[in-house]
Amino acid sequence: xxxxxxxxxxxxxxxxxxxxxxxxxxxVVLIPxxxxxxxxxxxxWGAWWNATTAPRVLASYRLxxxxxxxAALVNAVFGLVVAxxxxxxxxxxxxxxxxxxxxxxxxxxxxxxxxxxxxYAETGWLGRPLATLGLKVAFTPIGVGVALVFIGxxxxxxxxxxxxxxxxxxxxxxxxxxxxxxxxxxxxVVLPAIAPAWLTGVALAFxxxxxxxxxxxxxxxxxPMKTEIAPLVIMTKLEQYDYAxxxxxxxxxxxxxxxxxxxxxxxxxxxxxxxxxE
Amino acid sequence: MNRLxNPRTTxxxxxxxxxxxxxxxxxxxxxxxxxxxxxLYQDVNAAFAAQWKAKSGKTLTIQQSxxxxxxxxxxxxxxxxxxxxxxxxxYDVDAIAKGGLIAPGWQQxxxxxxxxxxxxxxxxxxxxxxxxxxxxxxxAAPGVSVITPNPKTSxxxxxxxxxxxxxxxxxxxxxxxxxRTFVTRLFKNVPVLDTGARGSTNTFVQxxxxxxLLAWENEAFLSVRELxxxxxxxxxxxxxxxxxxxxxxxxxxxxxxxTRAVAQAYLEFLYSPEGQAIAAKHYYRPRDKAALAKAxxxxxxxxxxTIDEAFGGWANAQRTHFADGxxxxxxxxQ
Numbered sequence: 001x002x003x004x005x006x007x008x009x010x011x012x013x014x015x016x017x018x019x020x021x022x023x024x025x026x027x028v029v030l031i032p033x034x035x036x037x038x039x040x041x042x043x044x045w046g047a048w049w050n051a052t053t054a055p056r057v058l059a060s061y062r063l064x065x066x067x068x069x070x071a072a073l074v075n076a077v078f079g080l081v082v083a084x085x086x087x088x089x090x091x092x093x094x095x096x097x098x099x100x101x102x103x104x105x106x107x108x109x110x111x112x113x114x115x116x117x118x119x120y121a122e123t124g125w126l127g128r129p130l131a132t133l134g135l136k137v138a139f140t141p142i143g144v145g146v147a148l149v150f151i152g153x154x155x156x157x158x159x160x161x162x163x164x165x166x167x168x169x170x171x172x173x174x175x176x177x178x179x180x181x182x183x184x185x186x187x188x189v190v191l192p193a194i195a196p197a198w199l200t201g202v203a204l205a206f207x208x209x210x211x212x213x214x215x216x217x218x219x220x221x222x223x224p225m226k227t228e229i230a231p232l233v234i235m236t237k238l239e240q241y242d243y244a245x246x247x248x249x250x251x252x253x254x255x256x257x258x259x260x261x262x263x264x265x266x267x268x269x270x271x272x273x274x275x276x277x278e
Numbered sequence: 279m280n281r282l283x284n285p286r287t288t289x290x291x292x293x294x295x296x297x298x299x300x301x302x303x304x305x306x307x308x309x310x311x312x313x314x315x316x317x318l319y320q321d322v323n324a325a326f327a328a329q330w331k332a333k334s335g336k337t338l339t340i341q342q343s344x345x346x347x348x349x350x351x352x353x354x355x356x357x358x359x360x361x362x363x364x365x366x367x368x369y370d371v372d373a374i375a376k377g378g379l380i381a382p383g384w385q386q387x388x389x390x391x392x393x394x395x396x397x398x399x400x401x402x403x404x405x406x407x408x409x410x411x412x413x414x415x416x417x418a419a420p421g422v423s424v425i426t427p428n429p430k431t432s433x434x435x436x437x438x439x440x441x442x443x444x445x446x447x448x449x450x451x452x453x454x455x456x457x458r459t460f461v462t463r464l465f466k467n468v469p470v471l472d473t474g475a476r477g478s479t480n481t482f483v484q485x486x487x488x489x490x491l492l493a494w495e496n497e498a499f500l501s502v503r504e505l506x507x508x509x510x511x512x513x514x515x516x517x518x519x520x521x522x523x524x525x526x527x528x529x530x531x532x533x534x535x536x537t538r539a540v541a542q543a544y545l546e547f548l549y550s551p552e553g554q555a556i557a558a559k560h561y562y563r564p565r566d567k568a569a570l571a572k573a574x575x576x577x578x579x580x581x582x583x584t585i586d587e588a589f590g591g592w593a594n595a596q597r598t599h600f601a602d603g604x605x606x607x608x609x610x611x612q
Contacts, residue, residue, distance in 0.1 A: 221471065222470070223471060224471075236428070236430035238349075238352065240601060240602070245602070
């Protein structure tokens with residue numbers, strides 16, 4: 001395999017496509033991000049530090065990162081279950097369920113936010129029974145989590161599905177015939193094989209949640225210090241024509257996300273290596 | 279519903295316009311406005327275009343764009359080619375002037391501080407007013423739930439915040455300290471801070487949250503008319519703030535496009551008897567006494583104070599109350 005890749009003359013057009021890819025990435029991703037960083041750099045450290053360490057901003061970071069992580073973890077578990085069911089079993093209506101998974105991709109986030117708020121507000125179908133149990137969802141951090149779970153689900157399911165499909169059930173049967181219990185087969189055979197894709201899906205869901213604005217502002221209630229997400233703080237800064245403050249918070253968010261995604265990538269590489277060794 | 283998704287549609291429409299505008303020979307101007315004026319300017323545009331056609335023989339197309347006032351001002355600053363702006367606060371027009379697109383002293387170029395119509399902030403309550411809310415003081419009572427958008431992101435919310443503050447200052451023994459305490463108690467009664475006025479209306483009307491909505495007077499009239507007087511009623515406090523939404527020609531844009539004459543005439547039309555009658559029809563308070571008398575609703579009489587009288591202008595009010603670390607932030611810092 002390695003030998004084949006090194007020669008890479010078998011596939012033509014390497015120079016052209018690489019050049020185009022770099023150009024395209026610069027145009028679409030790097031230039032806007034560089035402009036952001038440049039803008040932030042022009043304000044000086046003092047202003048940057050003041051803008052990013054105000055208690056209200058710190059509270060919004062805590063909520064954004066906390067709720068995003070919680071939502072990603074929920075999706076890690078239930079997304080895996082959904083993907084597993086969709087790949088491994090044949091049942092009536094499977095195609096419909098499969099299509100449903102994509103809905104959060106397609107639905108405008110504001111629509112999702114309004115729908116979820118109607119549902120989970122204390123007057124809503126789900127909010128009312130939950131409120132009698134003493135659980136308030138809309139206009140609390142839990143509501144933020146609910147919206148983020150909704151928009152993050154397809155990322156986990158759609159990255160896991162092809163890997164699960166490629167995983168031959170015969171491998172599990174072989175494990176069983178070699179005396180592994182069902183739990184052992186899952187733990188020793190299935191999980192290592194899907195771990196890299198699983199992590200990717202969770203990382204994607206997490207990253208998507210960090211930047212989510214449209215759906216969350218409707219369900220969160222936007223109370224300062226309590227349910228205000230970082231992207232909303234950026235919007236409020238812009239509303240005061242405080243471009244410096246907005247940029248500073250945005251860059252901090254970006255750097256933190258970048259570091260976290262980097263860490264997840266490392267973890268993924270490590271688990272892929274471990275999977276390969278076993 | 280379409281109002282909520284509108285900023286995107288507006289943008290898409292504008293992008294299309296940019297292409298269409300280049301080739302069409304007919305005259306075209308763009309009015310960049312804030313959220314609740316959509317219906318008002320639809321009527322104004324039709325009436326003015328007809329008048330302009332009769333006077334000059336030219337076909338005039340007037341495009342309109344709506345969104346949060348601050349967002350709209352930023353779009354103009356960032357290059358949206360608005361011939362005129364009709365925004366919620368002088369502060370936002372000032373921001374455009376500071377960016378060099380509008381000449382300083384713009385507010386003296388048209389009568390009445392460049393505000394052809396006014397509005398105010400009133401209370402919308404549920405039918406029968408079950409909590410018996412009559413004036414600002416009642417809103418801070420324990421157990422009352424108040425719905426208002428976030429003053430950080432909404433022009434309407436800034437007006438109502440300042441109205442509450444000014445009311446408290448004018449109470450017997452009122453001072454900055456008592457005003458601060460009062461507004462703090464009032465905002466402790468606010469369970470949700472939506473980002474815009476329309477979002478708050480949804481929270482109050484559709485989700486049934488809250489006992490009272492702090493609303494633009496014209497929006498309150500509209501809600502009662504559209505949703506039924508059997509569900510909501512308007513409570514007029516003893517005192518409120520005179521909201522003056524200003525209009526201005528964007529000098530840089532009209533000079534470049536050569537549309538100054540028509541843009542100027544468009545804004546002056548707002549002051550004409552016909553323009554004033556249209557404003558009254560949409561529940562904005564016309565400046566013109568005759569139009570006021572013929573208005574479809576009786577605008578309640580209450581003591582109204584302007585922002586210049588009460589706070590020494592928007593720049594001051596913004597700095598003291600809504601900038602980072604201002605009185606609004608302090609409510610939540612405690």
